[in-house]
Amino acid sequence: MADGWVGERFEVTVGPVAHGGHCVARHEGRVVFVRHALPGERVVVVVTEDRHPGYCRADAVEVLDPSPDRVERPCPYSGPGKCGGCDWQHVAPEAQRRLKGDVVTEQFARLAGMDVSLDVEELPGGPLRWRSRARFAVDRSGRPGLRPHRSRDVVVLDDCPITVQPAVDAVLGRTWDGAGAVDVAVDSVGGVTTTRLDRRGHAQSTRVVRPDAGAGRDDQRAERRAWHRDWQVEGTGFWQVHPAAADALVGAVAGFAAVSAGERVLDLYAGAGLFGGSLAPGVGPEGQVVCVEYDAGACAAAADNLSDLPQAEVWQGAVDAEGLGELLAELPGAPDVVVLDPPRAGAGREVSAVLADSGARAVVYVACDPASLARDVAVFADAGWTVAGLRAFDAFPMTAHVECVALLVPAAR
Numbered sequence: 001m002a003d004g005w006v007g008e009r010f011e012v013t014v015g016p017v018a019h020g021g022h023c024v025a026r027h028e029g030r031v032v033f034v035r036h037a038l039p040g041e042r043v044v045v046v047v048t049e050d051r052h053p054g055y056c057r058a059d060a061v062e063v064l065d066p067s068p069d070r071v072e073r074p075c076p077y078s079g080p081g082k083c084g085g086c087d088w089q090h091v092a093p094e095a096q097r098r099l100k101g102d103v104v105t106e107q108f109a110r111l112a113g114m115d116v117s118l119d120v121e122e123l124p125g126g127p128l129r130w131r132s133r134a135r136f137a138v139d140r141s142g143r144p145g146l147r148p149h150r151s152r153d154v155v156v157l158d159d160c161p162i163t164v165q166p167a168v169d170a171v172l173g174r175t176w177d178g179a180g181a182v183d184v185a186v187d188s189v190g191g192v193t194t195t196r197l198d199r200r201g202h203a204q205s206t207r208v209v210r211p212d213a214g215a216g217r218d219d220q221r222a223e224r225r226a227w228h229r230d231w232q233v234e235g236t237g238f239w240q241v242h243p244a245a246a247d248a249l250v251g252a253v254a255g256f257a258a259v260s261a262g263e264r265v266l267d268l269y270a271g272a273g274l275f276g277g278s279l280a281p282g283v284g285p286e287g288q289v290v291c292v293e294y295d296a297g298a299c300a301a302a303a304d305n306l307s308d309l310p311q312a313e314v315w316q317g318a319v320d321a322e323g324l325g326e327l328l329a330e331l332p333g334a335p336d337v338v339v340l341d342p343p344r345a346g347a348g349r350e351v352s353a354v355l356a357d358s359g360a361r362a363v364v365y366v367a368c369d370p371a372s373l374a375r376d377v378a379v380f381a382d383a384g385w386t387v388a389g390l391r392a393f394d395a396f397p398m399t400a401h402v403e404c405v406a407l408l409v410p411a412a413r
């Protein structure tokens with residue numbers, strides 16, 4: 001079967017959207033995952049990958065019967081065989097949000113056996129020039145760009161219309177001889193950090209250019225503003241990518257957590273302390289907030305960010321079943337609320353099981369992958385918890401990614 005249908009060209013009617021930026025079609029009894037198409041369209045596809053007996057992958061290269069949701073791609077680099085950075089450039093923004101909502105619904109049904117429906121919420125700023133933090137690949141000639149879908153090649157770019165202009169200006173349209181990739185981040189005051197990486201992904205050097213001199217600050221840090229506070233972040237280290245995402249997510253988390261004075265909150269996978277620091281005023285000086293993060297630079301930034309909040313502390317360590325068990329045992333009492341914002345892979349079944357048994361009155365789960373979220377929610381559901389709230393945000397327009405915030409509560413005890 002290896003490479004069996006690769007290069008074959010045939011017509012299909014496109015079915016529903018699936019997780020990963022494609023839609024499902026069928027041909028001669030096999031599933032075909034079709035990119036660059038929309039549900040209901042009649043398209044001609046060319047098979048791009050065929051490595052699995054059950055399905056193959058294809059690009060729609062000709063649209064015979066277009067969906068009313070189809071639009072001209074704003075990005076000239078996007079399309080079949082071109083840059084793989086975006087999935088939905090050919091889709092009207094409101095339809096992108098509908099597709100993302102359908103994916104969340106489908107993942108919860110398939111992986112958690114739950115029926116959820118939701119409207120994916122738009123963030124301010126429009127679908128372009130929102131990406132404030134990015135990694136660009138560099139080809140053997142030192143030219144920067146992005147990779148085609150499921151390829152190690154580099155599509156050389158002079159622009160990336162979803163990326164904020166100062167990041168484009170700092171990285172694209174020039175050469176980075178000897179580099180394997182370049183990370184770039186633009187902070188809330190226009191500071192631009194670029195980190196040059198070697199071919200193995202190791203940082204070689206970092207350059208920070210600030211509009212002001214940044215007096216009194218750690219030179220490698222960027223400045224972000226969210227939830228009425230200023231935050232320091234390691235230059236190209238983790239911060240929500242969309243400039244409006246931090247505020248939107250904190251708003252959702254705070255609404256679901258509804259903390260009150262004296263409560264104990266855990267902020268797991270805390271980064272620079274965004275959620276813990278935002279909830280700390282609500283628990284007051286008699287409460288406790290513990291931010292857990294394994295990256296030393298992020299922990300140092302979090303400690304500085306929370307230095308005016310005596311009820312908040314930072315624990316450097318891995319969130320895993322063992323570490324979490326130790327942390328829970330050391331606390332003076334059970335947490336009231338646990339906020340977690342793990343990377344794409346999610347917290348996993350073991351950590352979820354420990355949290356479901358932690359005694360918390362609520363868990364607020366922030367997730368950039370609805371599949372990981374639904375898988376972990378199933379663990380909570382098995383332990384008797386229910387989904388009491390679910391919101392989703394279009395924090396990555398033009399791509400298939402969506403950010404979800406779920407409120408999980410235990411069965412009445």
Ligand SMILES: C[S@@+](CC[C@H](N)C(=O)[O-])C[C@H]1O[C@@H](n2cnc3c(N)ncnc32)[C@H](O)[C@@H]1O
Nearest residue numbers: 238269270271274293294295318319341342343
């Ligand atoms: C999606 S980011 C969230 C950061 C923060 N909540 C925010 O919104 O800015 C995930 C964070 O988890 C950290 N991380 C990933 N795996 C971890 C683990 N197993 N234990 C502790 N921290 C982890 C990463 O370093 C990163 O800072």
